[in-house]
Amino acid sequence: MTELDITGLFAALDIVVMEHIGDGSIQVIGTIPDWFRQLYPNVDMEIGRLRLEEEFSFLELFLNEAEDFWMKNETGRLTSEVWTETDSSGNECTLEALAVCFRGKNILLIESLGASFKERHAFFQKAKETLLDKEVLEQMVAERTVKLRNTMEDLRKALDAIVHVLALTVEVRDPYTAGHQRRVANLARTIAEEMGLLEEVAESIYMGGVIHDLGKIAVPAELLSKPSRLSDNEFNLIKDHPQVGYNILKNIEFPWDIARMVLQHHEKMDGSGYPQGLSGEDIFLEARILTIADIVEAMASHRPYRPALGIEKALGEITQNRGVFYDPDVVDACVKLFSEKGYKLEHRFSQDATSSERYAGCRFARFSLQTIK
Amino acid sequence: MIRKKICMVGAFAVGKTSLVTRFVQSIFSDKYLTTVGVRIDKKSIKLGDRDVNLILWDLAGDDSFNKVRMSYLRGASGYLLVVDGTRPITLDTAIGLQKSIDEFLGKGLPFVLLLNKTDMTNEWKLEEEAIGELLEKRWIMMKTCAKTGEGVEKAFLTLTRMMLGGGGEEVNGND
Numbered sequence: 177m178t179e180l181d182i183t184g185l186f187a188a189l190d191i192v193v194m195e196h197i198g199d200g201s202i203q204v205i206g207t208i209p210d211w212f213r214q215l216y217p218n219v220d221m222e223i224g225r226l227r228l229e230e231e232f233s234f235l236e237l238f239l240n241e242a243e244d245f246w247m248k249n250e251t252g253r254l255t256s257e258v259w260t261e262t263d264s265s266g267n268e269c270t271l272e273a274l275a276v277c278f279r280g281k282n283i284l285l286i287e288s289l290g291a292s293f294k295e296r297h298a299f300f301q302k303a304k305e306t307l308l309d310k311e312v313l314e315q316m317v318a319e320r321t322v323k324l325r326n327t328m329e330d331l332r333k334a335l336d337a338i339v340h341v342l343a344l345t346v347e348v349r350d351p352y353t354a355g356h357q358r359r360v361a362n363l364a365r366t367i368a369e370e371m372g373l374l375e376e377v378a379e380s381i382y383m384g385g386v387i388h389d390l391g392k393i394a395v396p397a398e399l400l401s402k403p404s405r406l407s408d409n410e411f412n413l414i415k416d417h418p419q420v421g422y423n424i425l426k427n428i429e430f431p432w433d434i435a436r437m438v439l440q441h442h443e444k445m446d447g448s449g450y451p452q453g454l455s456g457e458d459i460f461l462e463a464r465i466l467t468i469a470d471i472v473e474a475m476a477s478h479r480p481y482r483p484a485l486g487i488e489k490a491l492g493e494i495t496q497n498r499g500v501f502y503d504p505d506v507v508d509a510c511v512k513l514f515s516e517k518g519y520k521l522e523h524r525f526s527q528d529a530t531s532s533e534r535y536a537g538c539r540f541a542r543f544s545l546q547t548i549k
Numbered sequence: 550m551i552r553k554k555i556c557m558v559g560a561f562a563v564g565k566t567s568l569v570t571r572f573v574q575s576i577f578s579d580k581y582l583t584t585v586g587v588r589i590d591k592k593s594i595k596l597g598d599r600d601v602n603l604i605l606w607d608l609a610g611d612d613s614f615n616k617v618r619m620s621y622l623r624g625a626s627g628y629l630l631v632v633d634g635t636r637p638i639t640l641d642t643a644i645g646l647q648k649s650i651d652e653f654l655g656k657g658l659p660f661v662l663l664l665n666k667t668d669m670t671n672e673w674k675l676e677e678e679a680i681g682e683l684l685e686k687r688w689i690m691m692k693t694c695a696k697t698g699e700g701v702e703k704a705f706l707t708l709t710r711m712m713l714g715g716g717g718e719e720v721n722g723n724d
Binding site: 234257258261300301 | 552554561562581582583584585586587588589590604606610612613614618620621623624636637638674
């Protein structure tokens with residue numbers, strides 16, 4: 177194909193052809209299309225040789241990359257990104273430049289994309305609109321998640337408040353239950369964590385522990401503080417406290433089954449517990465954990481009718497009846513906490529409480545002891 | 550006549566093209582039209598007794614498909630970093646781009662951060678803390694609206710003044 181043929185071909189294709197001379201100059205080859213003249217009306221195109229600077233700000237930048245490309249004498253071609261400029265008539269013109277080596281000459285081609293660009297633009301337009309929709313959705317989800325989290329947090333705080341108010345209701349009548357319920361709650365949660373239960377489950381057990389003696393509200397106050405041994409009738413009255421607690425809690429929609437924990441925290445694995453005489457895995461795991469925490473705390477603490485027996489005796493009791501009264505896994509976790517991990521019950525009675533408080537104790541805990549004796 | 554190249558930089562769909570169109574042609578369209586590659590516009594302004602020919606490079610927005618080509622900032626005398634006030638993520642993008650530009654060209658290239666779309670300030674979600682941090686870094690910030698034209702001319706003039714060696718600090722807090 178002759179040189180004339182090539183320039184004719186590019187003229188037919190409406191493409192500007194330039195040869196890079198060096199020194200930032202280019203020589204226009206063949207015909208210059210009208211659209212190119214209108215884009216750069218301040219440039220005298222008749223001289224044939226141009227410097228790609230100032231008016232040609234995009235080409236000036238592309239020429240830097242093209243010069244590297246030509247210098248490496250690479251095969252193939254280097255294509256610019258598309259760029260859009262406005263011509264002297266106010267029409268937008270989208271262009272693309274291409275650098276190639278052809279027969280030892282460094283050639284720069286500039287094409288006005290015209291209608292062919294519309295399809296490409298439509299693709300990008302769709303992609304960007306999709307991205308924007310996605311971003312809006314993500315932002316909406318993020319905002320709602322924050323709102324939901326805040327609402328959950330508020331609910332959680334309200335729930336905590338309710339549970340603590342319920343606990344307070346009992347503690348006002350029997351102040352020594354306060355320390356007991358809190359210590360049982362802490363120990364039960366730690367046992368649950370030691371057993372590898374989910375944090376949320378451990379938290380629910382804590383909540384159950386804080387109000388596990390709620391049913392004592394139905395027990396006459398004089399029984400709660402009676403320092404001597406209880407009669408069978410009195411004992412039966414106190415044995416109702418899990419059921420009473422359950423009845424109070426069963427209609428409250430806690431996120432966890434606290435009512436069932438409270439109902440079953442005096443059940444024993446061999447069925448000898450109360451109030452339902454459940455056995456084995458029919459007893460809620462959370463309740464089995466509460467049972468251990470309750471027994472250990474009760475034995476280790478002062479009671480109206482006896483001084484504290486100490487943690488060694490308490491651990492001895494659960495170990496001796498491991499698998500009989502008590503869930504073996506729970507016993508193992510509890511013993512490990514005290515014997516290997518240095519867990520200590522927080523006893524404020526010994527330092528802070530008055531002597532009468534030391535002996536008021538928790539009646540229900542007394543019955544835990546009576547049951548195991 | 551002085552020639553100065555200004556680049557428009559920011560996340561996609563923050564209004565870079567609309568700001569240029571408002572500045573150059575005093576028009577606005579509600580329809581979002583994405584920029585592919587680069588749009589180059591020109592505008593001559595008079596600043597004091599100086600005539601300045603501004604070459605405005607409107608770079609396609611930064612997103613997961615398209616990263617801003619730092620090489621396009623070569624030869625620029627300054628840039629406008631555009632943020633959509635209703636989309637907090639665009640502020641993060643702007644901060645990231647500013648850092649990249651500093652790394653690519655070295656610190657010191659004048660820029661102004663534009664908090665765009667003031668016609669929708671009731672939907673703005675930018676965190677005051679984040680804005681406060683940038684003010685502490687002495688970033689020049691202006692509120693703009695391509696739709697109403699609010700602050701647009703002032704933004705370009707402020708940057709031009711900075712590019713010519715004047716300060717832009719007096720702008721903060723006035724818009």
